[in-house]
Amino acid sequence: MYKKKIKINHHLFYDTSHSPSLVDIVGEEMLEQVTDFCFIANPYYPTTSLLRKLKKKLPVVIKSYPSSNPILAQKDLASVLNVNPEYLVVGNGATELITLLQKHIIESIAIPIPTFGEYIEKLRSLDQAKLFQLPAENDYQLNLNEYAEWINLGKLTSALIINPGNPTGQFISVKEMVEFLEKMRHLKLILVDESFIDFSGKEIPSLIPFVEEFPNLVIVRSMSKHCGIPGLRLGYCCTSNKDFLKQIRNALPVWNINTLAEYFLTQLKSTDREYHVARKKVIDDMGVLYDKLSAIDGLKVYPSGSNFLLIKICHGPTATEIQKQLLEEYGVYVRDCSNKVGLDKFHIRAASQGRQKDKILVRALKKVLDSRIIQ
Numbered sequence: 001m002y003k004k005k006i007k008i009n010h011h012l013f014y015d016t017s018h019s020p021s022l023v024d025i026v027g028e029e030m031l032e033q034v035t036d037f038c039f040i041a042n043p044y045y046p047t048t049s050l051l052r053k054l055k056k057k058l059p060v061v062i063k064s065y066p067s068s069n070p071i072l073a074q075k076d077l078a079s080v081l082n083v084n085p086e087y088l089v090v091g092n093g094a095t096e097l098i099t100l101l102q103k104h105i106i107e108s109i110a111i112p113i114p115t116f117g118e119y120i121e122k123l124r125s126l127d128q129a130k131l132f133q134l135p136a137e138n139d140y141q142l143n144l145n146e147y148a149e150w151i152n153l154g155k156l157t158s159a160l161i162i163n164p165g166n167p168t169g170q171f172i173s174v175k176e177m178v179e180f181l182e183k184m185r186h187l188k189l190i191l192v193d194e195s196f197i198d199f200s201g202k203e204i205p206s207l208i209p210f211v212e213e214f215p216n217l218v219i220v221r222s223m224s225k226h227c228g229i230p231g232l233r234l235g236y237c238c239t240s241n242k243d244f245l246k247q248i249r250n251a252l253p254v255w256n257i258n259t260l261a262e263y264f265l266t267q268l269k270s271t272d273r274e275y276h277v278a279r280k281k282v283i284d285d286m287g288v289l290y291d292k293l294s295a296i297d298g299l300k301v302y303p304s305g306s307n308f309l310l311i312k313i314c315h316g317p318t319a320t321e322i323q324k325q326l327l328e329e330y331g332v333y334v335r336d337c338s339n340k341v342g343l344d345k346f347h348i349r350a351a352s353q354g355r356q357k358d359k360i361l362v363r364a365l366k367k368v369l370d371s372r373i374i375q
Contacts, residue, residue, distance in 0.1 A: 035332055296366050336348060
């Protein structure tokens, strides 16, 4: 525990449904004193050598316009995804693409909750969606057979699946997902968010190889999460559906991604081996973190196929209280999930930041819970 509490700007937590950035809530002078387990990003990639390249390139790229030909970025990305570049649309973060899909393509959609807030907040109207509550007693795991029956009963035209789930971390196998796609071919759109799928197995269990087989499938990914580059604002969607691709591309502004982001994409193929080493290291770290946190009395830690864990505080303090105490007294920032539709006020989310930093989280949580018991 710090001798002096860290002063935090509490009001920022009420100004947005998303978590405020760490620098905003503690200030730049305290930034190095706090470990950020709230925002989800690969701690091992980009590598140090790639960061040096980006830094060296910066004076040139900030004086240059981005390309007006998106196929160039698509080809760079396709080179590591092993997919037809024509099936890709690169966005200024996945949120840009989510917003466009909601606005231009989705008519009515099924959304399992809890979920990533943008899928609800960017609806044209609340009547556009029906929310499918995931059962707490089943660790918020999505049962695809029950989901399919519920979608058909509600006569919805689109369905969302986040795999692994956010904020739940729950993973659904490729076999189960393909069976669902076969059963739901009649839907206009099946939107699958795979932002965390690279941490679900040593062999990535993605649906990208199936986009030609299922024309109603659109895969969305945030590169912030698996590539560790939230500041570059890169995301993409992948589909073989020509109508969907045309609608999304027509809605995008020219130069929707910046030149530094474009340069990063050109480096993906040459650093692909290092990337896979990094993501596999995260998978190993997650196993250790899960075991350590599961051993702490008073916590329920949900299984995860991602690089974060959903954690329930079983007795006493709320997630908001735990978040505040961890940040002020131990310099540990976790996600308070109280504002997630479909969750109660006793859940936090924490992303792995590498084994050494993860030890800080484990120690701090144990001390906070022990102090609450003593009180």
